[in-house]
Structure formats: C-alpha cells, structure tokens
Amino acid sequence: GQQVMQIPQYQHVQEGEDFTTYCNSSTTLSNIQWYKQRPGGHPVFLIQLVKSGEVKKQKRLTFQFGEAKKNSSLHITATQTTDVGTYFCAGPRAGGGADGLTFGKGTHLIIQP
Amino acid sequence: NAGVTQTPKFQVLKTGQSMTLQCAQDMNHEYMSWYRQDPGMGLRLIHYSVGAGITDQGEVPNGYNVSRSTTEDFPLRLLSAAPSQTSVYFCASSYSPLSAKNIQYFGAGTRLSVL
Numbered sequence: 694g695q696q697v698m699q700i701p702q703y704q705h706v707q708e709g710e711d712f713t714t715y716c717n718s719s720t721t722l723s724n725i726q727w728y729k730q731r732p733g734g735h736p737v738f739l740i741q742l743v744k745s746g747e748v749k750k751q752k753r754l755t756f757q758f759g760e761a762k763k764n765s766s767l768h769i770t771a772t773q774t775t776d777v778g779t780y781f782c783a784g785p786r787a788g789g790g791a792d793g794l795t796f797g798k799g800t801h802l803i804i805q806p
Numbered sequence: 807n808a809g810v811t812q813t814p815k816f817q818v819l820k821t822g823q824s825m826t827l828q829c830a831q832d833m834n835h836e837y838m839s840w841y842r843q844d845p846g847m848g849l850r851l852i853h854y855s856v857g858a859g860i861t862d863q864g865e866v867p868n869g870y871n872v873s874r875s876t877t878e879d880f881p882l883r884l885l886s887a888a889p890s891q892t893s894v895y896f897c898a899s900s901y902s903p904l905s906a907k908n909i910q911y912f913g914a915g916t917r918l919s920v921l
Contacts, residue, residue, distance in 0.1 A: 702846070726909065735896055735912040736849065781848065785908070793839055793864055794910065798848035 697784050699797030707805050712769040714800035716782035723785055725758055725765045726794070731778040739767075739780075769802075777804050808832050812897050812913035819887040819920045827882040827916050829897030837903045838880040839910070842866065842893040849896065855880055856903045887920045894918070 696719045706712050724743045728736040740749055742758035742765060749756045755768045769776055779799040786792040813828045839854035851864030855874040869891060871883040884891060894917050898910040
C-alpha cells in the first residue's frame with residue numbers, strides 16, 4: 694500500500710538555526726497536507742499543497758511540493774521556541790481522498806535555547 | 807463553536823473490558839475519522855465515515871467498531887480491550903472526503919491505558 698515517509702525522525706537545533714523536514718511518498722499524490730502537533734496537544738492543520746512545484750510561505754515557514762508530486766518539504770527559518778513540536782505530512786490514501794489520509798511518522802523538532 | 811469534542815480525556819481499562827470513546831463535531835462536516843497515535847508510529851487510521859450511515863475500515867481496524875447514526879457523532883467502541891490498544895486516540899473531521907477539502911480538524915484526544 695501507499696507509504697509516506699518522513700525524515701529525520703528527530704532534529705535538535707539551537708534557537709535561531711534553520712530546520713527542514715522532508716516527506717516522500719511511494720505514489721504520486723493529488724495533494725499533500727502539513728500538520729503541527731505541540732507536546733501534549735493535537736495535530737493542527739498548517740497548509741495544503743496541490744500543484745506540482747508549488748511553494749507557499751507562512752511567515753518563517755516555507756512549504757514545497759515536488760515537481761513529480763511525490764515529495765514535499767517544510768523549512769523553518771530562524772527557529773523559535775514556539776516552533777517546538779512534531780511536524781507531520783499527510784497525503785490521500787491510495788484510492789483517493791475518500792479513503793482518508795496517510796500520515797508520515799513525523800519529525801520531532803527540539804530547540805535548545 | 808466547539809469544533810471536535812472528545813470524551814473522556816483519560817481512561818484506564820482492565821484487559822477484556824469494553825468501552826466507547828465519544829466524538830462529536832458541530833461543524834456539519836461530512837467526513838469523520840479515528841486515528842491512534844503511538845510513539846514512533848505517527849497517526850494511523852482506524853475507521854472513517856464519509857457520511858451518516860456509512861463507515862469503512864482504515865489501516866488498523868481490528869478490535870474496534872464504529873457507527874455513524876448522525877452527522878455529528880462518531881463513537882469508537884473497543885470490544886474487549888487489550889494492552890496493545892494502549893494509545894492516544896484522536897477523532898478528526900473534515901468538510902468533505904474530496905481530496906482538496908479533506909483538511910482534518912482534530913479533537914484534543916483520549917489517552918487510554920489498558921492494564
């Protein structure tokens with residue numbers, strides 16, 4: 694079945710450093726979503742990318758969708774302590790969106806002040 | 807606007823007990839789903855529903871039942887709890903099952919321990 698893989702699993706950075714997490718799918722995706730989960734909290738939607746090669750920015754966060762629509766990345770510039778949490782990518786399960794989403798295992802961002 | 811409400815927040819069960827995790831949404835969303843989250847495993851889909859009266863299995867459905875008698879409610883039943891079902895359970899809803907509108911709104915979660 695479809696797999697969505699994320700790397701790295703953990704990332705330790707000093708506050709102010711940049712951070713990137715990568716997401717790769719075994720199949721072409723119609724769209725990809727990114728979520729953030731704070732420690733002890735629930736996943737919260739960040740963004741959805743739909744078009745091949747799409748790049749979207751939210752303040753210090755930059756999201757990219759690959760040309761082949763099989764990979765994506767999230768880059769955070771100049772991390773802050775508020776960025777701590779786990780970042781998940783998610784794509785439609787094989788068979789389309791009506792079958793739910795498949796989530797990557799997430800990247801845990803740990804920031805040292 | 808409460809969004810997605812899950813109860814209880816915490817639960818401890820003994821092996822073999824049954825229970826129902828409640829989930830309700832007030833956004834008139836068609837699509838609802840249940841995930842479990844285990845360390846290092848991310849979020850795994852248990853069951854989902856594309857509308858009242860319609861449910862289907864996700865990746866890890868064994869040991870769980872669901873029903874969707876109304877648009878608002880999507881309870882998850884554990885038939886005979888096992889230690890392997892110790893996890894954090896999240897209910898989520900979205901406006902539509904169509905890919906472009908399948909943005910998930912999650913509840914706060916239920917932390918379940920099975921002894």
